[in-house]
Amino acid sequence: MKFLRNYIEKQKKKSIWSWIGDVFFVILVIGLLIPNTRTPIMVFVKKITLFSPSVSADKQYGKLQAVDYQWQLKDVHGNVVDLSHFDDKPIFINFWATWCPPCIAEMPSIESLAQEYGQKVHFLLVSYEKQAITKPFLFEKGLKLETYRMLSKEPSVLSSSSIPVTFIIDKDGHVLVKEMGSSDWNSRSVKELLDRLIAD
Numbered sequence: 001m002k003f004l005r006n007y008i009e010k011q012k013k014k015s016i017w018s019w020i021g022d023v024f025f026v027i028l029v030i031g032l033l034i035p036n037t038r039t040p041i042m043v044f045v046k047k048i049t050l051f052s053p054s055v056s057a058d059k060q061y062g063k064l065q066a067v068d069y070q071w072q073l074k075d076v077h078g079n080v081v082d083l084s085h086f087d088d089k090p091i092f093i094n095f096w097a098t099w100c101p102p103c104i105a106e107m108p109s110i111e112s113l114a115q116e117y118g119q120k121v122h123f124l125l126v127s128y129e130k131q132a133i134t135k136p137f138l139f140e141k142g143l144k145l146e147t148y149r150m151l152s153k154e155p156s157v158l159s160s161s162s163i164p165v166t167f168i169i170d171k172d173g174h175v176l177v178k179e180m181g182s183s184d185w186n187s188r189s190v191k192e193l194l195d196r197l198i199a200d
Contacts, residue, residue: 053189063175065157092117092123
């Protein structure tokens with residue numbers, strides 16, 4: 001009984017902001033327990049915590065070999081293309097899925113970057129999922145990004161055990177960025193790197 005009295009006294013002394021924080025926390029927990037609201041809440045939290053990726057002009061994560069350019073993808077129109085189709089410009093490759101909240105959280109920043117650099121850089125959003133799933137999903141989210149479906153295993157230099165993972169590759173096939181997890185791709189450091197790769 002004494003514990004209950006002490007608890008009630010403590011609650012009476014709380015500020016309005018403390019009460020608001022408690023209510024927000026309870027709503028957040030309940031929202032995460034309900035399947036229909038779980039993904040939107042996780043996406044929202046990821047969006048507000050996105051940071052610029054680690055981009056360094058001196059780092060390299062390997063190089064695409066001639067055989068790697070035979071990697072086959074299918075575009076939204078059903079055309080089969082291989083990676084060599086994109087070797088005339090820098091390439092931005094993002095592996096993602098519709099069920100992945102961190103993937104969804106970074107999509108708007110990728111779209112903003114693609115709108116600014118779309119004529120100078122190839123943007124490949126790659127998924128194992130069928131276009132019948134990814135295309136309506138992006139439309140529903142109001143995103144105009146084109147996605148590609150993998151038809152063969154990705155080159156080893158582009159492999160990762162988790163998604164999202166993003167690679168930036170120069171025209172000579174050097175992998176200059178390998179970023180696992182969601183990031184804010186519409187950042188100054190990424191733009192400076194792309195500007196340099198376009199100028200080379």
